[in-house]
Amino acid sequence: MSGPSLGICLITGASSGIGQTLAQRLLGRGYRVICLARREARLREVFASFGEQVYLAAVDVANTTSVSEFVRALPSEWKPVDLLVANAGSDVGGRRPFVDGDANDWMSTINTNVNGVIQMCHAFLPSMQQRGCGHVVTIGSTAGLRAYVGGAAYVASKHAVKALTETLRLELKNTAVRITEVAPGTVQTGFAEARHRGDRARADAFYAELPAALTPDDVANAVLFAIDQPPHVNIGQILITPTLDK
């Protein structure tokens, strides 16, 4: 992906937060970007000014039918994806003790955060391997490195993202396809509000408790650093935390 050729990127969870910021940064560099999210109206609003440089699609990465229909409908000129960023993630109903939460919420988190990554990698890695190029970036979390009380499914899901990324790295050994996990600490986005089902006050209180949080641009910087390396350099993992919360 590095060098002069401007390829095709695909970002899941592109309608807000890290995904939106990263998509805009890549578009600003001239890449063509496939932006996926569940909220089609929001995608259209955010990326209205980018015309044919973007391909927008309403996709729920946790849903096998949704993903397979998207892949089938993707026009051939958009199919050779050079950079896949498996960013979509959620923690709806999280940050509470396991037994107090709803088992459906825990399973939904696993579906989005783990099965979503599996589906996207499974759909786009074969073409990268055949073409002998490409880069997969998974968005993990510090929750993939250490557990915390109230993390239940989210911690499990991000440990799985880390493990999946490491395994794929081994399986992609001796290919030119690169794979990177970017693992941020808390990033201030709409993530906490979604976790609390639109309770803005709870979300604001969560971020207010932290000495500082990361911004989506901080995470985008890490992704860009990984893809900007020369082709023989694979950045395996980037851990980013707020300086005051190391």
Ligand code: 8X3
């Ligand atoms: C980090 C999630 O809970 O710190 O991936 O916002 S949280």
